[in-house]
Amino acid sequence: xxxxxxxxxxxxxxxxxxxxxxxxxxxxxxxxxxxxxxxxxxxxxxxxxxxxxxxxxxxxxxxxxxxxxxxxxxxxxxxxxxxxxxxxxxxxxxxxxxxxxxxxxxxxxxxxxxxxxxxxxxxxxxxxxxxxxxxxxxxxxxxxxxxxxxxxxxxxxxxxxxxxxxxxxxxxxxxxxxxxxxxxxxxxxxxxxxxxxxxxxxxxxxxxxxxxxxxxxxxxxxxxxxxxxxxxxxxxxxxxxxxxxxxxxxx
Amino acid sequence: xxxxxxxxxxxxxxxxxxxxxxxxxxxxxxxxxxxxxxxxxxxxxxxxxxxxxxxxxxxxxxxxxxxxxxxxxxxxxxxxxxxxxxxxxxxxxxxxxxxxxxxxxxxxxxxxxxxxxxxxxxxxxxxxxxxxxxxxxxxxxxxxxxxxxxxxxxxxxxxxxxxxxxxxxxxxxxxxxxxxxxxxxxxxxxxxxxxxxxxxxxxxxxxxxxxxxxxxxxxxxxxx
Numbered sequence: 001x002x003x004x005x006x007x008x009x010x011x012x013x014x015x016x017x018x019x020x021x022x023x024x025x026x027x028x029x030x031x032x033x034x035x036x037x038x039x040x041x042x043x044x045x046x047x048x049x050x051x052x053x054x055x056x057x058x059x060x061x062x063x064x065x066x067x068x069x070x071x072x073x074x075x076x077x078x079x080x081x082x083x084x085x086x087x088x089x090x091x092x093x094x095x096x097x098x099x100x101x102x103x104x105x106x107x108x109x110x111x112x113x114x115x116x117x118x119x120x121x122x123x124x125x126x127x128x129x130x131x132x133x134x135x136x137x138x139x140x141x142x143x144x145x146x147x148x149x150x151x152x153x154x155x156x157x158x159x160x161x162x163x164x165x166x167x168x169x170x171x172x173x174x175x176x177x178x179x180x181x182x183x184x185x186x187x188x189x190x191x192x193x194x195x196x197x198x199x200x201x202x203x204x205x206x207x208x209x210x211x212x213x214x215x216x217x218x219x220x221x222x223x224x225x226x227x228x229x230x231x232x233x234x235x236x237x238x239x240x241x242x243x244x245x246x247x248x249x250x251x
Numbered sequence: 252x253x254x255x256x257x258x259x260x261x262x263x264x265x266x267x268x269x270x271x272x273x274x275x276x277x278x279x280x281x282x283x284x285x286x287x288x289x290x291x292x293x294x295x296x297x298x299x300x301x302x303x304x305x306x307x308x309x310x311x312x313x314x315x316x317x318x319x320x321x322x323x324x325x326x327x328x329x330x331x332x333x334x335x336x337x338x339x340x341x342x343x344x345x346x347x348x349x350x351x352x353x354x355x356x357x358x359x360x361x362x363x364x365x366x367x368x369x370x371x372x373x374x375x376x377x378x379x380x381x382x383x384x385x386x387x388x389x390x391x392x393x394x395x396x397x398x399x400x401x402x403x404x405x406x407x408x409x410x411x412x413x414x415x416x417x418x419x420x421x422x423x424x425x426x427x428x429x430x431x432x433x434x435x436x437x438x439x440x441x442x443x444x445x446x447x448x449x450x451x452x453x454x455x456x457x458x459x460x461x462x463x464x465x466x467x468x469x470x471x472x473x474x475x
Contacts, residue, residue: 207258
């Protein structure tokens with residue numbers, strides 16, 4: 001049922017990486033409950049531009065929950081309160097008329113703010129570059145039936161591969177740990193025969209890069225799993241620990 | 252050295268020292284309930300674990316376990332604070348599935364250590380230490396029943412110990428399964444089981460410990 005609501009937005013504004021940021025309060029009237037959260041921000045930006053003010057910078061791309069570009073810490077939760085969804089999948093019908101919505105950027109030493117609500121998540125790319133791949137010359141496509149993979153393993157690998165690298169796990173973790181992300185990226189390859197060959201090297205290289213970039217140490221609070229828009233399980237972290245420890249003891 | 256430089260290496264030390272301390276607690280609590288079942292037997296245990304060389308070596312290893320666990324906890328907490336950055340969220344909520352204990356392990360650990368010092372003064376100082384230094388009163392040093400009765404005849408101490416043990420229970424409920432997760436002994440099927448096992452172990456240990464002050468609060472006295 002469509003209706004319009006009035007909301008008060010408390011949004012973090014920061015003009016650059018070095019600048020000292022602060023919260024600004026904006027009132028937005030007649031927001032359609034059918035609009036998505038990001039559309040609401042678009043409307044606000046449109047309004048700011050018409051008033052000759054600086055629009056709010058925030059990350060977004062596909063707006064259908066698969067690219068991992070949107071972020072935003074909304075009312076104390078990454079991607080908003082709803083579990084298993086990204087910010088772009090959040091709709092204004094989840095808010096009451098007259099609600100105050102606090103929007104902050106991801107906060108972590110490894111994710112510095114670029115501007116307003118936009119943070120630099122290239123640390124994740126560097127972790128992937130350290131070993132999150134399979135180095136093979138693909139050549140011709142081999143017969144799929146030549147490499148039998150159990151349904152259990154393929155499902156588990158697929159679940160890990162659903163990680164979109166948005167960084168919600170780091171944002172919500174009290175230790176700012178990237179273990180859920182690294183665990184998902186290690187698991188999706190370690191479970192499959194093509195990835196197993198380099199599994200030991202991959203676990204060591206990616207964990208070393210993660211530590212080097214200043215992410216924290218996992219204390220198994222499970223906050224990451226609870227907030228992950230793709231519901232990636234912390235059981236992948238146990239696998240990462242196993243892979244890493246096995247690799248180290250073999251050395 | 253990867254046990255210091257890498258995050259998983261540091262956590263490995265944390266989990267191994269933690270598992271070692273949990274095993275010690277299991278051993279300690281099993282001996283404690285002997286004071287209710289057989290006070291004479293309890294005094295025999297106290298004598299056996301007095302100033303003998305094996306008991307002294309055991310105490311040294313145990314103390315080392317505590318020191319390593321605490322030092323690593325402080326180091327890890329410092330690194331984690333640094334990783335969080337210098338700006339904190341204006342509003343930060345956790346989902347319901349996030350255990351309270353898991354977010355407060357350092358505080359719970361500090362409470363446990365605070366009371367541990369009191370506990371060492373209450374018993375270890377008057378028993379093994381007195382025997383080692385040959386201080387006065389060393390004849391009663393191995394009389395565990397005497398020291399237990401003396402302390403817990405004061406209900407204030409019984410209550411203090413119960414509060415201490417509750418903090419330890421919270422610390423253990425997260426600590427035990429967390430250690431297993433860090434050691435990689437976990438998967439999707441076993442995650443709820445590992446958590447259940449962890450709850451059973453911590454509850455069992457704490458109930459055995461708590462039974463002694465409760466025994467005294469209820470008005471019972473062990474008779475030698």
